[in-house]
Each structure stands twice: as C-alpha cells, then as structure tokens.
Amino acid sequence: MSLIRVGKVVLNRLIENGYEAYFVGGMVRDRLLGRDIYDIDITTSAKPDVVIGLFEKTIQTGIKHGTVTVMIEGIPVEVTTFRVEEAYEDFRRPSEVRFTSSLIEDLKRRDFTVNAIAESIDGTLEDPFHGLKDLSNRQIKAVGEAKERFIEDPLRMLRGLRFMSKLGFELEDETSKAIGEVGALIEHISKERIKKEIEGMVSGEFSLKAFNLLIHTPLCDSITYFKELKRYSSSNLARLEEGVELFALIGLTVEEMEDYLKAWPFSNVEKRMIKAIRECYDKQLPPQYIQYKYKEDLALHYHRIQNVLKQSVEKFELRELPITDRKELAIEVADIIQCINHPKGPWLSQLLEALEFEVVMGTLENEVVSLRNYIQQLGEGYEIKK
16 A cells, blocks of 8 residues: 555544544655655644544554554554644753644644645645745745744754755745854754754755855854864765765864764764774775775775865776685785794784785785795885784
8 A cells, every 4th residue: 555545544534533634744745846755744633542542553652742653554654633832941842732723833833834734635735834835936944933943943954954955945045044043053952863964964966055054054163073074165065975974074084083983873883984984094095905995885985085075076986806805815824924934913914914905906916926925025024013
C-alpha cells in the first residue's frame, strides 16, 4: 500500500468518527512540488486518547505534546492533535501545550509558510499563511514574525538553510534579516540537533546558497569550531556532499583534534574518518596511497575536500593498485628479519609500511627479489627502534 493510501486510511477513520483531519507539513509541501515523500504527518481535532482508541496499533510517540504514531500495515503515520504552544522556556520546548479545535491556530505555530499548508482527504488545501504563494516564488518565509519564531527555537534558522539547500529556494528578506539579528542564539541548541541539520544542509542539491548564508551570518561564529569555515568563504563548499566531509574540512585546521572530536557527537566511525583525513592532509599523501590505506570511501571524501581546497572540479577515479592489502606483499616477515638481521620490534611495522608505499606508488616491483634488494639497500641505515 502506498504512503498516500495508508494516510487516507487514517484520515477516513478520523473523519468517519466526527473529527477534522488533514495531511500537513513537509509531505504536503513536497507533493505540491512534485517531489517524493517519505513519511506521513496528519493533524487532527481528535485528542490523543481518541486516536489511540480508534486504531488497533499505536505508539505513544509524544503523547504529552499530542502526537501518536498509528501503524498501518507496518507503515508509521504520525498523528498530532491541533495544538497551541505557549512561550518557549529553553529555546526548544514550549512551556505549555494546549489542544485546540482550530486548524489555523495549529498551523500558526509552524516554522515556515511552505510547511503550514494542510490538505484535506479530497485534495482541498488550507493555506492561511500563503505558503502556496511562497512555493510559487520559491522562497522560505517564516510564519508570522521571523524573529519570534527563531527566538522560540533557534534551530529553525538552520532548518531554513536546510530547506534552501534541499529545495533551491531563497530566504525571504525579513526571514534572512532575522537570522542576522538573532543567529547567535544557536549556541543554546544541542550539538546533536545542530549536527543533524548541518548534515541535511550539506547533502542538499543546492547547498552553495545555504553555505554562503551560513558563513556570512552570526550562525557561523556561534556554532562550535565553525569559524574555521570563514577561511573557505571564496571556495565552493557545495563540492562537499556529506556532513562528515564538512566536519573533516573544519578538522584540517583545528589545533587540538581531540578537543574537537569531543565537542561534537561524532560516531566512532566518523572520528576515525576525520582523524584519517587530517593525517592525509598533514602528510600530503598521494591519492593512490590513500585509496590503498584507507579504502575507497575515505578516498572519495578526501577527494571532495581537495576539490574545495584547490577550487577544482576534478573527477574522482579509482586506481588499479598493484596490491590491496599488506598480505599481498611478495615477501614473508621471516625474510625481512633475515635481511635486516634484527629481532622483531616496532621497526618491522615501519618497514612494512615503507614497502607498501613504494609498491603502491609503483616505484618498487612487488616481486621477492626486488623487495629483498630494497631492504638490503636500506641496511644498517634503516632506523630501527628497539
């Protein structure tokens, strides 16, 4: 069953029982733009306990704020009661949520006009804040007073940038001006929430517009370590395609890498990748050796970062390597020890890495005689750490 058909099952059930119910939010916006939808959001006059009683399987996702997830054939449908939000007390959550019977009051609390359009089961649109006009004008405009919306939840400023990047829209003048006035409030938002929005912004098809606005507003000064991005203000940061690439780019110039990695909620995989990219940069490792040592994914990430640094548009190409693993070296550890005439120690790993580098770079043939000759030429001059 398609998402829309599943959504209409939920709408029908609510309407048949005497309640108002509409599709709402990003799914309506994306359908109007002819874009694919990936989730279903419904707003209704039915209170949470009623919604729970009307459907066989529900999850109390955020019942305090009126949200219940209805499961239909394994597909989640988020159903939220019409609500009014009082003053925000922590730059994220309203101090009080009151249920209301008014759809317009519910739409009034939303962030941007293009997300404040409701669609009835027959396709009729409810658009009290002229979101359709803004869709037509390809602009992101706050509902009501932009400054108020951003003070309520400063993350909305980054959401606006993410929508710019995703949709290719411009920020409406007053909305953009408000970011310039209250952008510093982003420092009150958790790194987890900021990171998620930044990742969405970077992956957007039109990220260059969003990057330019980010760098030239107080947002850049107020997000931890993001001042580092100002050195790239003349570069095309849109050549980055994944959030980890942006964070790795920032990591190229931080003085204390460990402090930087602790400042953000990076996964262990992301931490290793950011550190490896910094090593590649500091040592100026050649592309083929990066591909060998860190494999294809990291080589691609590093290539995109290099395109930003060099202001180039070089195409990424995987190279055919003479070896893909240390085990493929045509010499045994025992042979190496015999050539050097020294017991095993840390020097062995260093020498193996040197062999790998020369073979991968094509300056040394991966053939046992050539490898032995290379090792013997190093002789006693090789730095052995006992």
